[in-house]
Structure formats: C-alpha cells, structure tokens
Amino acid sequence: MLRSGKTSTNNFLIRQLPKATAFVNKFMEIVYASDKWMQEFDCPNHNTLGKPINKLFQNPNKNWSQLIENAINNGLSITTKGEYVDTKGNKKWYQIKSTPWHDENENVIGTILQTKDVTKEVSDEVKLEKLQIMSEQMSDIANIGLWDYSLEKDEMTWSTKTKKIYQVEEQYCPTFLDTPNFFKIGFSRNTIYMAIDKAINQAIPFREKLQLITAKNKEIWVIISGKPIFKNKKMVGLVGTLQDIDEINSAEIKRRENEHLLRTLIDNLPLNVFIKDLESRKILVNKAEVEFCGAKNENEILGKDDFAIYGQKFAEKTRKADLKVMREHKPILGEEVSLIKQDGKSATFLTSKIPLIDEDGHSYGLVGISMDISELKRKEIELRELINITSSQNERLINFAHIVSHNLRSHSANFSMLLNFLKTEESQEEKDKILQMLISSSDNLMETLNNLNEVVDINSKQELRKEPINLKSKIDSFKEILSADIKNYNVKIINKVAGDIDLNVVPTYLHSILNNFLTNSINFRSPDRDPIIELEGVKEGKFYVLTVKDNGLGMDLKNNRDRLFGMYKTFHNNENSRGIGLYITKNQIIAMKGKVSVSSEVGIGTTFKIYFNEED
C-alpha cells in the first residue's frame, strides 16, 4: 500500500510531529505530512496529500525539487535551501533536510522532508555581507582602518586600510607588539602603551591622537581607538580603528600657526585695528585700539559700540559712516577724523573702513584701521607756524634790504647830481647854494643811517627786557610831550583806556609806538575839522588791543596797505612824510610778538589797532 505511494489517510502519528515534515514517495508525491507542514505551507484542507510536491508550491524551486528527486533515487541524505512564496506573495527561505525513507526491507521508497524557516538567517547573511562591503568602503573613504586582537589566540588582525596606513605589504602578518612599536618614540609611544595596557587589564576603551612612523619611515598623525570585546562577560580581545589624520592635522596646525601670526601682527601693528558687527559693536580689537580707548584689556571694549566708548556726538558720525560702508559695500579709505577723547584731549586720525562680505554677498560687519596722527598734526601746525614766522621774517628782510638800497641810491644820486653841478658852476652864489644842499643831503644820509641802525637794532635783539607800564598814564604823558602841536592845531586826545591796565612792554618801544601813531594822526589831520584822536583798549585772547582812531585825511588802502608799513618812500625831510616811522613802529610791535592792523577811509579818518602780546 505504501509502495503505491498513494494514500488518503494521513498517519496520525506523523501528523503530530513537531517539525514541518512531509513523506514524499518516489513519484514526488506527498504521502504524509505533519500538521505543522500543512500550517507552514498554507494547506489547511489537507488537499496537499497525494499531490506532486513540485506542483504543490505555486512557485517551486526547480533546483531543490531536482535535488530531492536525486536524493530519493540515490537514497542520500541532503540539506538544501529553497525559496517559497506563500499565497500572499511573501518570500520565505527554508532549510530542507531530505532523509531517505526506507521500508521494512531497507528499500528506499521515498524521502522524509523536514523544513525549517531560515528566512531571517538568510536575510542576516545578506545584511552582513552588505555591512562588510559598506564598512570596507567607508573605511577606505574615511581613511579609517580596522584592527582586532584576539586575547585567546594572541592574534592581531589588520584590515587592508590599516595596513595601508602603516604602509606595510598586504600579506604582512602583524603581531600584538607591532601596534605600539610603530608609534613615535616619546609621547606617542608612551601614550599608546599605557592605553593598550589599561584596555587589556582594566577594560578601558581608548582614543588617542598620536604620531606614528610608517614602515616607509613617514611620520604621520593618526587617531587610534580601541575597545574591549566580551564574550560571556569575559574579555576576549580588542577591536579598534586607525585613522590617518595627517592631512587634517597638518592643516589644523597650519591654520593655528596662521591665526597666531595674524593675531601677533594685528596686535603689534602701530595702528588701531578693529572689527565691528552689523550693529557697529566691536567684536575684535587689537592692543593699540585697547590703549587708545583707555581700557585695561579688550574685554572692556568687546561688544560695545562707539556710543558706549566715545559718547553720542562722535558715535553718531561713525555709525553713519559704518552703515554707509556696510550698505554700499564700498570702503572708506584714509579719511581724516577728529574727536575729543574721554580724557579731554583731542585726537586726529586717518581711518579706513572696509566692509566684510560673506559668500552670499551680504555684509556682516567691517574692518576698521585707523592711525593716530594727532602728533603729526601737531607737528604740522608747529611747522606751519614756523614757516609763517620764517616767511614773514624773510619778507621783512627783503623789505629792509630794499629800503637800504633804495634810500642809499637816492642819496648817492643826489650827491652825484649836485657834484656834477658844482664842477661846471661858475656863479659863486649858485656854488654856495649847491654846497648847502650837499651838506643837507649829507645830514639826511646820516639820519637815514641812524634810522636803519635803529631798525637793525630792534630786529637783532634776542632778549627784550619787558616791564609793566601803565598804559593810561603813558598815553596821558603825550599830552605834555605834544603840547605844542596840540595847542597849534587844537587837537583833542580822548584817552578811554582803563586806569588799571599795565602792559608788559619794552618801555622805549611803547614810547616810540605811541609817539608815532599820535604824531601821524596830527600830521595827517583834515583841514576841514579839528583833529580828534580816540584811544581805547580791550582784551582779546592773549592780546591787549589798543585802538587809535583819528578823524584825519584817511587813506585809500586799496593800493597802499602793503606800502603803508613796508615804507618804500622814507627818509625825506618832507614834513608830512610817513617816513621810517611806521616801519620802525611795526618792527617794534613785532619784536614784542604783537601785530598791527589798519583801516581807513578817505575823508573820514584812520584807525590803527595795536596788538600787545600779553602772554609771550
């Protein structure tokens, strides 16, 4: 019955077998099957019995059914794998064990199939394979090598990448001691020894950045890590990674060096350097800037804006400039800026502001560089003053030379002319007249020389002895000195100078100055009215200004201003000549570090302002 392989009754015992089991006859028909089989292969109606096994499965694997057939025919035991797709379309992997089915006479009459669902194992295998490929790829890309060490076998394994990092051959068989020995003697080797020791004896994982020397004698930076592996709570070895970070590390060292260099440079530049953010807050300042702001260290300034550092007035200006630079992306270069520092001193500097622009083209702040040129500025002013003094001295010198040459020439011309007359003159009376003129001319020349001498004297005196002189009484004294003129021309002198003004002057100069202005006012009186001379004083900075105002003829200053004090025309015995007087007067005023100015209107009068320097 069994031989026929045909049966409709499932053996009760077989049905209860715990594994999915099927008895298949030589015709590949299922004769018996366990309930588990039925369940597994989705045959609740037991209609699988008597059907060929290769038809039972909707999608039978040809290979395994052939293998089974082969096993039956040859009475072999085999184990194979097969894929089964259930009615819902799910794929499952089965391990199929085929054992020969014997009858009482030891004849093979079929096979006993036992199946085991190995779907999970198969997929795990695939996963593992994938993981291995991936890890190799990753290790290659990330320059990370793997190593593992088995304590039990005292066996060290290096991955291909690890070998590459150590620059050893692919066939190289590493030993445990190779790991520390490749590391650079000194810090690196000591560290790796201690790390491995701790990992093995105390099961402490490690990760260190160290230097190793490769088999090809190349010094590189690596990160080596190691982790203990346990099996049944017992440590069985170490696994770890080795990463070549030489390029990264060198770049990092280079970057730090560059940063240090830049910082050193910025800090020691004799310029104020700062970086501001969009809100104009300082986010970087160098030493010079810290000092300039009068702070002890940069922390006092960082994060602050100019409103906090310099105050409202100055900050409004700088903020405006900052915004312009950041908005327009155009730098300001070498602009001169002045400010009053917190200590009250004024400072001038040349400022440049350069916008900082990110990769997207947006500005995120600015770099400021400014040079304190206060000292230069002060020197420049001093120099300019010196030039002014020098050029005015030069002008006076030229003027003086001019006067000397002109006047001496005019005298010598007179002598020459008169002597020529004398040579040919026959009339004794005329001769006497000419002789008289020669004498007078000679006297004039003498007077000229005396005057010139006086001018030289004023200009060559280094130290002038100044004394306080009461101005009001000095002016009043001239009412006596000039009494003859005052009486003759009915002159009125109004002295409005306050009684308590004592001027620090060279007494003889003051006398000469007052004498000159008063005499001039009388000499150039208007024939239409009685002369009035008004004197008034006022303090103006470092000067005491004495105003001498008359109601005389007045002058057209348009063409005469330079000549008035320059005195091209002098030394003539002309009664009304302004002569050397104003020239000497001006020299005396300048010698006392003062100045003089004039205003005049024809027919109205003339006003002189004499500035007495009260400080110098």
Next chain:
Amino acid sequence: MKKINSIYVVDDCSITLFGIKKILKSTVNYESLNTFVNGKLALDAIKNILATHQNLPDLIFLDINMPIMDGWQFLQEFIALPIKEKIQINIITSSIDSADKNNWQYYKKQTHHTILYTSKPVSKEKIEKVTKIALD
C-alpha cells in the same frame, strides 16, 4: 630851438626838484615850469586845467616814490583823464626794483601818451635826450 609851453616836475625831494629845474633852465626853451611835491597836487592842477580849458603841460617829470599819491597812482588816474593831446611823461626814479620797470611797461601799453623811464641821478645829457623826443 622849438619852444615848450609848460613843464611839470613832480617829486617830493627838494634837491631833485632843484636839479631838474637847473638843468631844464640851461637846456630847454620853455614858457612855464611848475613843481609839485606829490602826485595828488599835480593831478589836482591838471584837473583844474581841464576844467578851465587852459594849456596842459607838454612834459611831465614824475618821481615814483612819493607820499599821499605816488607816481603809479598818479599815472593810473592821469591816463583815465579825457586828454586828446599826446603828453610826454618822464619817470625819474632812483628805484632799481624790477617791479617798477614792469609797471612802466604796463602803463606804456595802456595809453596814447609817451611814457619814458629814466634812472637817477639826472644829468644834462639825460634831460636833453628826453626833451628832444618831446620836441620831435
């Protein structure tokens, strides 16, 4: 010798005035000679002549450096006066300032009058030379 009607001498130096007068007396035949000690007095006199239609001077000897109104200021105003006649002006100066020579060149181009420039000391030869030009 042709006769010169009127000569003006403008100089604040009495010795120069004396000298010019003396030389003119012996070298030139003239009707009248007037002296002025500054430019303003001379200019006022000329303005007065223009107003009263009298004879203008034919020849003016003019000093540069004078108080009140110097020679250049005088010239400035003189050339602006409505005078049709060609008058000869002789600048007589002891100046060696090149600025004065430049001024002379400037005024020469501004007017139809003849302007000559003579350095002091004055001599008979120099005066003869300029008066000869005036008579031609």
